[in-house]
Amino acid sequence: MSPNLRIALRFLTAKKRAMLMSLSCTVLGVGLFVLTQATTSGFEEFFIKTILGTDGAMRIEDKIQDTLRQMTAGGGSDFQISQKEGLKYIEGVEEPKLIINALKDFSNVSAAAPVLRGSILVRADFKNESAQVFGISLEEHLKVSDLGRQIVQGDIATFREQPTGALIGRVLADRLQLTVGNSFILEALGQRSRYTVSAIYETGVADIDKMRVYVHLTEARSLLKKPSGVTFVQVNLFDKDRAPQNSIQIQEVLKHSAKPWQEREKSWLSTFRALRISSAITVSVFTLIAGLAMFNTLAMIVLEKTKDIAILRSMGYERRDITQIFLWQAGIVLAIGAFLGCVVGALSTLGVSYMPLPISGIFKTETFVVSWNIWHYVEAIATAALMVMIASLIPARRAARLEPGDIVRGTAQ
């Protein structure tokens, strides 16, 4: 053990109460930082998982066409020039099969499925509701969504076998008092068709669960009178985080607008991000207090140990040794505080994950959702280290600046 570390340890144990105060502030700061990041990130990740499971990582929709402006020379001349004027979006995907085949060439694309969407009126025995029908190709759609896992009543196999079967959202089903096996009518463009509830799904996203009715693509074509083309192609990716880059490439190659989930859910993601940053800032106050407590403790030790500093300097200890002795003290408290803080953070995160908290609306959960991410611990330790070490540097440098002659003479300021 280095002489400086040995001295630092002994100085630390001599001021137990003050050091315990600094230590508890550090533990509290790190622990709370971990806990708040785990809960806010947990809800954010759960929201992303929910939204990716329903609407996929990317949507390929409207066709993009360059528009040209033509100018003709005057005086009866035939001379004309054409200039690119802007972009024109043609609604929907006219050739979904071609698009899906082309998507297979993109290495990050894991699956793609066509979806035909349209507004409808759902007529049940007691009530009518406006909704949207989603015509899907089931096997392909299951590869780009979690629809199979979102079934809460009935069975997806029943839907697979029933040509006029439908999957209906839980909120809509409750409103219309429909259960599995009941029949209802979908009305669109003046045309009515009867369907049977094959299963009821629940995503947890209220806007989806009260609005969407899934039917087979062929049925949707007939209902919406759209024999070809689809509204969009839903795409699943191996690496969801690369969706923005992939969407730019896909849009360039396929000449269809490609919207990544980050852009689609921008407002919610910004809200979660703001919440996470805001809670991190709030909790950083605790680490700031830890830094101030450390500053206070070290400043007190410097005052009390001026004679020891003079002794050390008279024995050949350099200014940097004195700085190191005080920084070691801060470092030891920080290391112990960070370790205990992480343990406290992990245990409280675990405890909170069992706390009942029924939420539905943007996702559905019965308990607190937490995220176990090593980076929360790294960020918590880094924040505490920054605060504590900056706070320690001032008294440590002050101690190093003390002149041994002044101290011995009793004139040290």
Added chain:
Amino acid sequence: MADSEKFALRCDNLHRYLGTGDARVHVLKGVSFEARRGQVYAIVGPSGCGKSTLLYLLGLLDQPDGGEIEINGHKMSNTDDLARTAARGEHIGFVFQFHFLMLEFTALENVMMPMRKLGRLTLPEMTDRAHSLLASVGLGEKTHRLGTQLSGGEQQRVAVARALANQPSIILADEPTGNLDVKNSALVFDLLTRLAKENGQAVVLVTHNPEIAQRCDLTRPMRDGLFV
């Protein structure tokens, strides 16, 4: 024998001012002094005459406003803090009036502290030397006592052992017996001089005690910042 070998410590025309503005005082007014190896010097004089200020300058704990200091033939007056700190660790041992032990450490650890910094010896060698020094000051049985568990006389004896730890060529003592009773004063002074003479070290001590001063090889009285 060359001068640098004979004299462990020399200073020439040392000036030192203390305080600022109207309170600025010319404490040392051109003091010259030299100390040979194996000799014990006493600097005596009334309070405020500049004895301790001179001692701190000689011990490189303070910087002179004028004049030169040589430690073992090396000019130290214009060197930087790092060189002066290194010279203190290697060539100078201090004994202060108020013991100045580090109270959270045992007697053994206090004596080992300068050796650990110098790093010349291995840990077992340091431990052996510290034990031997503490035995020679009569504290062989109390090596593991904390500073707070030792009496004033014992603390000062540990301070003597600590000053000798790195075998420095110069021992500087500022009223080493000033805080002790007669019996302990004699004990500490005898120890200091005996061990220093055995090792050929120059001892410079500042004292108010005429009996102690009389027993030194040379006494230099000071008044108003000058030797008289």
